Amino acid sequence: MTTDKQTLLRVEDLVKHFPIYRGVIRRKVGAVRAVDGVSFEIKQGETLGLVGESGCGKTTTGRTILRLYEPTSGHVYFKGQDLAHLKPEEMRKARKDIQIIFQDPYASLNPRMTVREIIGEPMLAFGIASGKEIDDRVAELLDLVSLDHNYASRYPHEFSGGQRQRIGVARALAMNPSFIVCDEPISALDVSIQAQIVNLLEDLQKELNLTYLFIAHDLSMVRHISDRVAVMYLGIIVEIANRKDVYVNPLHPYTQALLSSIPVADPKFYEEHQRIILEGDVPSPANPPSGCRFRTRCPIADEHCAEVQPVLREITSGHFVACLKVTPIDDQKEVIN
Ligand SMILES: Nc1ncnc2c1ncn2[C@@H]1O[C@H](COP(=O)(O)OP(=O)(O)OP(=O)(O)O)[C@@H](O)[C@H]1O
Ligand SMILES: [Mg+2]
Numbered sequence: 001m002t003t004d005k006q007t008l009l010r011v012e013d014l015v016k017h018f019p020i021y022r023g024v025i026r027r028k029v030g031a032v033r034a035v036d037g038v039s040f041e042i043k044q045g046e047t048l049g050l051v052g053e054s055g056c057g058k059t060t061t062g063r064t065i066l067r068l069y070e071p072t073s074g075h076v077y078f079k080g081q082d083l084a085h086l087k088p089e090e091m092r093k094a095r096k097d098i099q100i101i102f103q104d105p106y107a108s109l110n111p112r113m114t115v116r117e118i119i120g121e122p123m124l125a126f127g128i129a130s131g132k133e134i135d136d137r138v139a140e141l142l143d144l145v146s147l148d149h150n151y152a153s154r155y156p157h158e159f160s161g162g163q164r165q166r167i168g169v170a171r172a173l174a175m176n177p178s179f180i181v182c183d184e185p186i187s188a189l190d191v192s193i194q195a196q197i198v199n200l201l202e203d204l205q206k207e208l209n210l211t212y213l214f215i216a217h218d219l220s221m222v223r224h225i226s227d228r229v230a231v232m233y234l235g236i237i238v239e240i241a242n243r244k245d246v247y248v249n250p251l252h253p254y255t256q257a258l259l260s261s262i263p264v265a266d267p268k269f270y271e272e273h274q275r276i277i278l279e280g281d282v283p284s285p286a287n288p289p290s291g292c293r294f295r296t297r298c299p300i301a302d303e304h305c306a307e308v309q310p311v312l313r314e315i316t317s318g319h320f321v322a323c324l325k326v327t328p329i330d331d332q333k334e335v336i337n
Contacts, residue, residue: 005043008211009065009179014038014074014084016057016064020286032286034060036235037074039312042179047205047212049222049243051258052232053282058215059103061232062181065213066098067091078179096126099172103184105164109156115142115167116152122174141170144207145200162193169200173208182214186221198225219255220262223247231255234293235285237312241319251321254278254294292324300325 015038017031035057042048050058063069065076067083076083083094102108109118119141120134129137139149145166156164165185172180182201186194202225204210216222222229223243230240231254239252250256257276278297283289292310295301305324312320315328 005045007041008044008046008078009213010041010075010077011061011065012039012075012077014061014064014076015072016060016069017072030286032284033235033288034285035064036285036288038232038235038237040230040237040240042211042213043227044178045205045209045211046227047214047225049219049226049229050213050215050232051219051222051229052217054217055282055285056232057235057285058217058232059183062100062183062213062215066095066100066181068100096122096175097177098179098181099175099177100181100183101165101168101172101185104188105161105168106156106188108168109164111156114153114155118156118167119152119170119174122171126175128175137174138170141173144173144204145170160193161189162196165189165197166200169197169204173204176208178209179211179213182212184215184217187216194221201225218262219247219258231258234282234288236293236322237320238294238322239320240312245316245319249319251315251319251326252294252323253298253300253325292322294323 014035016035017033019028020030020032021027022029038061040048050061052058060069064071065083071084074084078094078098081094083091086094113121116135116138119138123129123134123137138152142149142151147163147166147170156167159167168185185201186197189197201212205212214222214225219229226243228240228242229246230237231246231252232238233254239246239250239255246255247259250259257278260276276299280297283293283296289296289306291306291308292298292301295305298305308324310322310324312322313328315321315326
């Protein structure tokens with residue numbers, strides 16, 4: 001249970017629009033509404049999985065929380081401060097405590113730096129250690145991610161994908177953070193290696209009391225690691241609930257479609273659940289559909305869905321859904337009476 005834990009991060013109505021410019025004078029002609037009003041909280045020690053198709057705004061959400069992208073509007077409360085409105089110097093200090101692990105372990109490590117330089121870089125940047133202290137800390141971090149100490153003098157190209165991601169994890173841990181955005185840390189790895197990295201992240205979470213936002217594009221990848229799961233579509237969250245509710249009782253038609261596309265070993269599941277195949281592409285986030293953004297691909301949408309944009313409503317305790325067709329039990333009673 002996570003209810004008695006303290007909230008570590010609270011994201012409130014976060015918006016990130018990327019302006020679109022045209023012409024010689026670079027006139028602003030519109031905006032990519034990559035993140036368009038996202039709210040959620042993560043408790044201390046918890047993992048929130050963030051799932052959705054390519055381009056729905058997961059990375060932008062993670063990067064905007066860390067202020068790697070400047071938020072257009074909204075709040076990111078973290079340990080009593082609103083990160084979205086911190087001055088650059090204050091934000092620099094806060095960065096020690098919040099880190100990111102990137103999707104592609106091949107592109108995210110500088111090929112010209114040794115493992116020692118890569119892992120030790122944040123310590124040098126913050127000026128908190130030098131020389132022998134860095135060597136000792138690098139050795140300690142290599143231990144933590146189960147890599148040999150002797151690897152410190154080697155270069156990224158000498159390692160496999162899984163080993164590189166361990167180096168990325170060690171670098172993220174260098175400053176003793178309490179919160180880490182894991183942006184698809186296993187998507188680029190072989191399936192056989194994915195479980196190892198997930199296990200490593202879980203062990204580290206217990207050992208170091210870490211809190212994760214774990215991003216993935218399909219629900220099978222976050223099933224094991226998440227306490228709660230948020231499902232994103234075209235810049236907004238359409239469903240958020242604890243893990244069991246999302247996998248056993250998905251309520252939003254988009255979550256149901258995502259879930260039905262995961263292969264399962266249990267044949268009984270196939271008998272009970274029809275496979276839902278989503279038609280068409282995700283619409284452009286520069287020009288999202290009116291009303292419900294999912295309506296153009298939704299199997300149960302009607303005219304009403306084109307007019308009203310649904311907001312997240314609590315359907316059962318802790319289970320929030322943004323769909324006009326899914327109503328809380330109390331509302332249903334009112335309609336019947
Ligand atoms: N720096 C940027 N400038 C302009 N548009 C951007 C920028 N970064 C992202 N976008 C756009 O914002 C939208 C959301 O992108 P984002 O990378 O956050 O999606 P994602 O859910 O992480 O996708 P993926 O699963 O492919 O990583 C996309 O339409 C993308 O093209
Ligand atoms: Mg991404």
